Amino acid sequence: MTFTADASDLTARRPSIDGCVPRHVAIIMDGNGRWAKARGLPRTEGHRRGAEVIRRIVRRSIETGVEILTLFSFSSENWSRPATEVSYLLGLLRRFVRTDLANLHENGVRVRVIGERDGLASDIRALLEEAERLTCDNTALTLVVAFNYGSRQELVDAARKLAEDVAAGRLDSREIDSDAIAERLYTRDIPDPDLIIRTSGEQRLSNFLLWQAAYSEFYFEPALWPDYDKDAFDRALASYAKRDRRFGRVSSQAAT
Template sequence: MTALAAPTSAPDPGQGLGKTGIPRHVAIIMDGNGRWAHARALPRIAGHKQGVEAVRRVARAARDIGIDVLTLYAFSSENWRRPAEEVGDLMGLLRLFLKNEVDDLIRENVRLRVIGDYRALSDDLVRMIDTAIVRTADNSGPRLVIALNYGAQAEIAAAARHLAREVEQGSRAADTIDEAAIEGALATRDLPPLDLLIRTSGEQRLSNFLLWQAAYAELAFVDTLWPDFDEATLRGAVADFGRRQRRFGGL
């Protein structure tokens, strides 16, 4: 799959690479929990529980491979449209993840970040997220970024409002708003450029995820349902990434 349309100012080839052929920043749209459960005549919550296990596996695999940043699409701003019972189950799994995994993140020197309007979640979840972020803030190793109540269009709109306020307040001239200014107002502003975006379950769309950041990312759509995604699947996607030629509009 070729990259999406490029911004006016494209990054240099190789900018996103850490070790040779290894993407620095990988994002995953974790899709297929419900289909995994349905195929086994199980309730959807069983698929979500197995999806949490996949998060554990893949986060460790990303660290072992040498990926600096792993961004996971955990709950979109559109997911509120799902039945209230399922949303409640997902929030319960998030609580368990935060309760059970933060100590491991600290031991493994992983920094946790959350993007999206997570403060719209329940007060107890917001406190747990804030605590987890603070507890892992001094870690110097890989970063695990969780997108919660996240939507890329809302993120870009928020960046536009931020820049508009700066113009209104006189701290910025309107003609200084360029691609770099917008990137500097996004939730991912302190992260390396997105190199590889993976979607599981065979679907081939971005579903309002990292739309700006994906402008020059390589895209990989795999048939594996998220609960079955493992280190071998991730390594396969990374190996395919390493074989691609990233020209960023050049020759």
Template sequence: MMGAEPLKRGGEKPPPPAHVAIIMDGNGRWAKARGLPRTAGHRKGAEAVRATLRAAGEMGIGYLTLFGFSSENWRRPEDEVTELKGLLRLYLGNELNNLHENGVRLRVIGERERFGGELARMITAAEEKTAGNTGLTLTIALSYGGRQEIVAAARSLAADAAAGRVDAAQIDEALFASRLFTADIPDPDLLIRTSGEQRVSNFLLWQIAYAEMVFVDTLWPDFGRPELEAAVRAFSLRDRRYGGVKG
């Protein structure tokens, strides 16, 4: 249960999690409940991205990672996939300057080449334009799967070991993590999933090993600052031991 916001000794609020990851779920159910096509839910979900990003920045969260499109989502109906690609194109076109002006660094992880040359080029151009920004880092996972990421990292290390560039006996967690898509950002402290579902759906499987998880009933299109603040309050009440014992 999410109670009142806890205070640190001296009346200070606890710091927010450095990195929040969100599985954005419920667009289709939101649309269905209103007698609308699923694509309407995706459009409303894009508005929720904007509101959540703004709230995260104002709350002092340094890294926000959003699960936008999984590698399994390619199996959805063609018209829905086309709509999702169009929304991504629209988001990059309409939001990029705003992100840049607010110091947001944009990163995309996943198999971007599957979106086609034009959209892949837009993604790369957006990353390059915001690469020097020092505010919040927004990472969007597109055509992404956690198992695929781990396999890619293992394949990279195996190739280097076979070529003599890496001593296989020296491979440890840190070296393995350096081959992941998220090598240059910290692991998530908090994972949020919307819509009442309680599973991680192949998202950041390595990185969330010690993340606190908060599952909320709110469908993603209705998610915003109040829901993010409630999840962060719940996070601040957790006793994070990382496998050890305190006291």
């Protein structure tokens, strides 16, 4: 499944959304394995079907005016899964770059990858770099792929960079604040997510964007990821639009 319309056509057919559309939506795509097990299928089939859903949600994000879509595709803890499953997931990534990247590029999607790259196979690193390089000037949507990503490791890496900068005299320890930490995260040039969606009914972050989620809104979707569709995505956006985001301040409604 590929996109069939260019970015200008998608904008022209953008549906009306009541309320505010989140600028940045992040999704924990959960439930592939359970979906396959419930149907007597191998876990790899769940991952294959889940990859098809990604294409539909990327398209829907452009249609609804979401600017940034972050997908938790492969965590640093996923390496502990069975070797056959890990191999299949890496194969999906390779196929994504080789078959979907050109189409994403044609539709104005910019690809960013966050996560630890040291230790990855050279061909995987080359594919990730190719995706970022080819699409770096696109503006219809930024697709952030969290690959080999773990938020605690991200914070450890940021702390290490701060320590190195202080030791080298590039930074005074008294200047360390939340901005200094944020500038050393993998997401340093990406705004924090406004809305985080998790599918499958689970209600936890699972080491995903722990720092960045400080003021995010959450939406927990009962559907397993392979069953997720644009209607479920729209429900999450509609729920977000009704919320009063205060960021620690008094609600404007309460103030009046």
